[in-house]
Amino acid sequence: MRIDLHTHSRASDGTQTPAELMHAAARAGLDVVALTDHDTAGGWAEAERAAGEAGVTLVRGIEISTRYRGRGVHLLAYLPDPTFPPLVEQLDRILAGRSSRVPAMIERLRTAGVDIEHDDVRRAAQGTAATGRPHVADALVSRGAVVDRSEAFRRYLSPGRPAYVDRYAAPLVEMLRIVAEAGGVSVVAHPWGRHGRELPDEATFDQLAGLGLAGIEVDHQDHDLAARDRLRAIASNLSLVVTGSSDHHGLGKLDHELGCNTTEPAAYERLLDLAAAASARSGRATPGVVR
Ligand code: AMP
Ligand code: ZN
Ligand code: FE
Ligand code: FE
Numbered sequence: 001m002r003i004d005l006h007t008h009s010r011a012s013d014g015t016q017t018p019a020e021l022m023h024a025a026a027r028a029g030l031d032v033v034a035l036t037d038h039d040t041a042g043g044w045a046e047a048e049r050a051a052g053e054a055g056v057t058l059v060r061g062i063e064i065s066t067r068y069r070g071r072g073v074h075l076l077a078y079l080p081d082p083t084f085p086p087l088v089e090q091l092d093r094i095l096a097g098r099s100s101r102v103p104a105m106i107e108r109l110r111t112a113g114v115d116i117e118h119d120d121v122r123r124a125a126q127g128t129a130a131t132g133r134p135h136v137a138d139a140l141v142s143r144g145a146v147v148d149r150s151e152a153f154r155r156y157l158s159p160g161r162p163a164y165v166d167r168y169a170a171p172l173v174e175m176l177r178i179v180a181e182a183g184g185v186s187v188v189a190h191p192w193g194r195h196g197r198e199l200p201d202e203a204t205f206d207q208l209a210g211l212g213l214a215g216i217e218v219d220h221q222d223h224d225l226a227a228r229d230r231l232r233a234i235a236s237n238l239s240l241v242v243t244g245s246s247d248h249h250g251l252g253k254l255d256h257e258l259g260c261n262t263t264e265p266a267a268y269e270r271l272l273d274l275a276a277a278a279s280a281r282s283g284r285a286t287p288g289v290v291r
Contacts, residue, residue: 003032003263005059005271006076006189006217006245008252010127011035011043012063013134015250017127018043019050026054028258032268032289034059034078034245038130039094041082044287051290058290063189064179065094068172068200073188075175076217076243079275080184081284087182090170097168098131104165105136105157112162114145133157134252149252176212183282185275187215187243192231193222202234209238214274219244219261241267241274 008014009021016024018035025033033056035047044060051058061078080087102121109116116139124138125131137152146152156163170178179186188208191200200208205216218231219242235242244261247253272289279286 005034007248009043012037012130018047022050022054032057036061036063060287065169066172067169076187077179080182084182101165108163180212183279183284183286185214190220215241
């Protein structure tokens with residue numbers, strides 16, 4: 001059984017529609033795929049309709065932008081009730097922060113000598129509530145300022161580059177609680193991907209486990225073999241579930257092909273059991289898996 005628990009569609013910054021993604025997952029030989037767009041469940045309904053036709057099992061999730069001790073942490077929330085009011089409220093705040101920073105980024109690009117219009121970004125972000133830097137990158141590509149998203153991030157959009165603008169992220173500890181109360185389970189995405197190794201460290205993961213964290217995304221393209229080994233050991237010490245995923249973005253991110261990392265069936269079953277328990281405790285109508 002091949003299981004990939006982290007992918008993006010055009011409902012955020014992937015380049016495939018949710019339906020295209022379900023069919024691509026089937027072609028890639030996946031049995032189970034999670035749709036985890038940034039900060040929105042907007043792609044769920046379409047993916048749900050397409051999953052059966054494509055012949056893949058769909059796990060509905062959201063990759064939520066959170067912050068912990070000043071650092072950005074991407075939290076994968078699987079199978080939460082997306083109508084749980086505190087969750088809706090936090091996602092709305094994050095989405096508002098995403099939209100409101102676009103004019104500031106355009107202004108900074110202008111100062112850096114690159115002219116793009118808000119409409120270029122709107123066109124690139126069509127179909128998503130979660131406008132992000134990748135859409136600004138696409139706008140830069142469409143204007144011929146860069147050749148691809150990677151160059152756009154390298155030259156303009158990464159932290160420390162001229163057009164980088166920060167945005168709101170939900171407090172991690174609060175979000176762990178909200179996801180649990182929404183009947184879902186939480187896994188930290190690519191924890192050592194962007195800030196380098198050893199942060200969050202084992203003591204931090206221990207605290208987060210006490211606050212409801214269920215797992216760590218260990219096998220991810222942003223982790224080298226040494227980081228994976230170390231994270232696997234931490235997960236084992238703390239009885240956290242180990243996941244592996246592609247973080248596929250269609251053509252939007254190179255070297256993240258569907259199924260390039262996968263999750264062990266036993267780990268997947270454990271996550272489903274934890275989700276079922278959280279769902280029962282929450283008393284909420286949770287989405288469940290679409291087979
Ligand atoms: P944002 O959501 O606006 O903070 O932008 C972050 C998104 O940009 C994440 O989904 C990343 O996967 C994506 N991203 C970061 N660096 C790059 C890159 N070099 N090329 C393409 N996408 C990237
Ligand atoms: Zn993304
Ligand atoms: Fe991420
Ligand atoms: Fe992601």
